[in-house]
Amino acid sequence: MNSHTYRTVDVPVSGGQLRVGVWDPVTPAAGEPTALAVHGVTASHLAWPFVVEELPGIRILAPDLRGRGASNGVDGPAGMAAHAADLVAVLDAFGEPSVPVFGHSMGAFVAVTLAHLAPERVARLVLIDGGLPLDAPAGVSAEALVQAILGPTAERLSMRFADVAAYLDFWRAHPAFVRDWSAELEAYFAYDLVPDGDAYRPATSLATTTDDTVDMNTGTTLTGALAALPEFPGPVDLVTVPNGLLDERPGLYPPRHLAALLAALPNVRHTELDDLNHYTVVMSGRGARAVAPILTREFSAH
Known part of the structure; x- marks a missing residue:
């Protein structure tokens, strides 16, 4: 990459070592700002x-989340x-008291x-096609909930x-x-594989994905966090896209569901980016160029 150099650091956390990708700017901006980037499930x-x-x-700073x-x-x-x-352990390890966070x-x-x-x-929150409650079915099993939200994404973890x-051919x-x-993308997908006997499997386990997806949609921790979101003192941006995990419409936030969420959260500034799906909003050049002005605005404010 031309704008940054890349390295990795292992940070001690409860239960082991968390791998953190670090992109250091070739020419740091004034104040040498840092942001924390948090990936998907x-x-x-x-x-x-x-x-x-x-x-x-x-x-x-971008960790591989546990699992x-x-x-x-x-x-x-x-x-x-x-x-x-x-994530607190990561910020401690890098001596960062407060940073913009985007997930x-x-x-x-x-x-x-x-x-x-x-x-x-x-310091700031930028939520990219996530962070607010999904329009998930109620009263279903953990397995059914994962299937309803992730579909083939979850099935891949058993392949x-x-x-x-x-x-790479699969993707x-x-x-x-x-x-x-x-x-x-080829580098991203190749990194995801780990040996499994005489074959390979994705690094993320289905059990971990199931636990996180259930906690994300039904757990009390997130319920409390969402209830407190209107009181968060910093800016909160929500970025959504019209297409979902299979490039289908609607995406994760159907218009009627999204409108109800935003009505209850007046402090959330919403931007919809057109002609992108849940993946390509960050994992493509055109998606990154579309979302960057929102992120840059937050960094400038910080």
Whole structure:
């Protein structure tokens, strides 16, 4: 990347070591600003390079959440509170008392939880296609809830692949990426694989995804965090896109559901970015260019 140099750091957390991707700006902006980026439910820190490239001058800290990527060996339960505690450990390790935080998908829910449990550590919130309650069915089993929200994304976690090329072929045909396949995506997907006997599997386990998805939609931690969101002292931006995980419409926030959420949260500034889906809003060049002005506005305010 031209705007930043890239390295990784392992940060001690409860149950193990959390891998953190660090993008240091080649030319830091005034005050050497830092932001914390939080990825989605089955992603890793390598979901962020497109966005990083659009934020010259800003240091980006992006962990692999516990149970994902190179943090998949961290022992102990996941859930929103555990992830938030891990993020506090990351900020401590880098000597950052308070930073803008932006999260994508489940990462946005983790960001909301962090803002509730450790508000002094969060200067700004940018929630990218996540963070506010989804229009999820009520009264269903954990497995049915995961299927309803994630669908084939969850099914993939039980699949095995002969090699990296087979995994890339699987994703290359995915409807979310047919317009936006890139070398960065190939690196992201290759990083996701771990050995499993004579084959490979995604680093994120289905059990971890199930636990996090259930906690995200029915857990009391997030309920309390969302109830407190109107009192958050800093700016809160919500970015949504019209298309979902399979490039389908509507996306995660159907218009009527989204309107009701925003009516109850007058402090949330909403922007919809057109012609993008849940993945490509951050994992494509055009998505990163569209979301960058919102992120830059927050950094400038910080």
